Amino acid sequence: MTSEHTHVEIWPAAIMGVAASTIPYAEHNQSPRNTYQAAMAKQALGLYAANFQIRADTRAHLLHYIEKPLVQTRALEVLGYNDRAAGQNTIVAVMSFTGYNIEDAIIVNKSSIERGYARSTFFRLYVTEERRYPGGLSDRIEKPDVNVEGSKPPEMYRKLDADGIISPEVEVKGGEVLIGKTSPPRFMEEYRDYGTVSIRRRDTSVTMRHGEKGVVDTVVITENIDGFKLVKVRVRDQRIPELGDKLASRHGQKGVIGLLVPQYDMPFTEDGIVPDIIVNPHAFPSRMTLGQLFETIAGKYASIYARYVDGTPAAKDDLNEIKIKLLKAGYSPDGTELVYDGRTGEMLHAPILIGVVYYEKLHHMVADKIHARPRGPVQILTRQPTEGRAREGGLRFGEMERDCLIGHGAAMLLRERILESSDKYVMYVCEECSHISWFDRNKRRYICPIHGDKAKIAAVTVPYAFKLLLQELASMCVMPRIKLAPKYSWKPT
Numbered sequence: 001m002t003s004e005h006t007h008v009e010i011w012p013a014a015i016m017g018v019a020a021s022t023i024p025y026a027e028h029n030q031s032p033r034n035t036y037q038a039a040m041a042k043q044a045l046g047l048y049a050a051n052f053q054i055r056a057d058t059r060a061h062l063l064h065y066i067e068k069p070l071v072q073t074r075a076l077e078v079l080g081y082n083d084r085a086a087g088q089n090t091i092v093a094v095m096s097f098t099g100y101n102i103e104d105a106i107i108v109n110k111s112s113i114e115r116g117y118a119r120s121t122f123f124r125l126y127v128t129e130e131r132r133y134p135g136g137l138s139d140r141i142e143k144p145d146v147n148v149e150g151s152k153p154p155e156m157y158r159k160l161d162a163d164g165i166i167s168p169e170v171e172v173k174g175g176e177v178l179i180g181k182t183s184p185p186r187f188m189e190e191y192r193d194y195g196t197v198s199i200r201r202r203d204t205s206v207t208m209r210h211g212e213k214g215v216v217d218t219v220v221i222t223e224n225i226d227g228f229k230l231v232k233v234r235v236r237d238q239r240i241p242e243l244g245d246k247l248a249s250r251h252g253q254k255g256v257i258g259l260l261v262p263q264y265d266m267p268f269t270e271d272g273i274v275p276d277i278i279v280n281p282h283a284f285p286s287r288m289t290l291g292q293l294f295e296t297i298a299g300k301y302a303s304i305y306a307r308y309v310d311g312t313p314a315a316k317d318d319l320n321e322i323k324i325k326l327l328k329a330g331y332s333p334d335g336t337e338l339v340y341d342g343r344t345g346e347m348l349h350a351p352i353l354i355g356v357v358y359y360e361k362l363h364h365m366v367a368d369k370i371h372a373r374p375r376g377p378v379q380i381l382t383r384q385p386t387e388g389r390a391r392e393g394g395l396r397f398g399e400m401e402r403d404c405l406i407g408h409g410a411a412m413l414l415r416e417r418i419l420e421s422s423d424k425y426v427m428y429v430c431e432e433c434s435h436i437s438w439f440d441r442n443k444r445r446y447i448c449p450i451h452g453d454k455a456k457i458a459a460v461t462v463p464y465a466f467k468l469l470l471q472e473l474a475s476m477c478v479m480p481r482i483k484l485a486p487k488y489s490w491k492p493t
């Protein structure tokens, strides 16, 4: 509103919304690609807040060398994107090169990464407080001694100071204690043997997340609103791009790093320009993201003439003029150039599209996902391995994988995966009535629910989850039975 107006018309380009407004040349893309990009823009790392150093976010990613996009849209300025950007202007060549960019993978210049390309930092905050409980008992932030209940191996506490809190700039990894803490026993009257009252405290230390590593960044000791001592420890982890990390342009063209090539082996133009990224040409025909090809040309012009280009949909700078300017600067108007293979020095016998495209680093990083385990924790209920990386879980050998082994007739391997290395259990069955039986420790006898201790009992190996199923059926008034075949009864037909 101004002094001359009471109402103003909505700016037409605003119909696209915040995320889609960051896409240059959006009207040249196939529509689903703009939809994908609108979802992907939210996963891009950037400078999310200028005061990140003094903030206490539970998790945060920060891209180190953010750049203002050379190919702009008018919305970017309005959104404040140019002040807190989320990407870098990247020299992109469209070619196969080694083939390590097949199926949406991308080849990245290793030297660019060493100079800081797509580098980011991950922060995580660990918090705890010293609570007071009724009865004069309270938590204590301290280095727990060995006879505290549930204490961890001594090397886990090694990096703590005398006050039980870790210092800044200490390297830490998964499982190590950041803040040592003990709490009073859960139940006050916990009598031990010989009638003495137990005052054994519990270990409630804050440990580094499993599978993560980093350097202690900040330690804050303060008080909370109730006057309890409050400790916050922030851990930082530098993330240098590696194989499998995800990058994307602003056109729904995402891909993971498939190969890192040193600069001296990368292709180069007559001017000696070496790309940061090589994308596979097969990424374009079926997806029809012409916007990215236009951005390549416009970005190239922008960097040659040191000027920003407006790529706002339906209101942009004239691309034909840009092409003419490229021609005047001695470049091909379609953005292609002759390139030489860095490994052999030979000229490639095809013109290669090379230009500047704004690339985003997405927060899906291998460091957060890589996982394997040998043996490890199991669930209490089913005795099968736990699920998920955070719980040090196993890798599921699912139904389709099972079908493969059945198809191959690899029965022994199937049994090994699904029984022996999973939830193997020995169950007792009455040979006469087939009911589930058990071993009574006090009587030192096997007991059948029908025949009592007179029964003949057989030991049967089953998955624990199966035994659980039988007991759940029993709890619903269904009595399942295990019918035993006589041993070695199988005869060839």
Ligand SMILES: [Zn+2]
Residues within 6 Å of the ligand: 430, 431, 432, 433, 434, 435, 448, 449, 450, 451, 452, 455
């Ligand atoms: Zn029986």
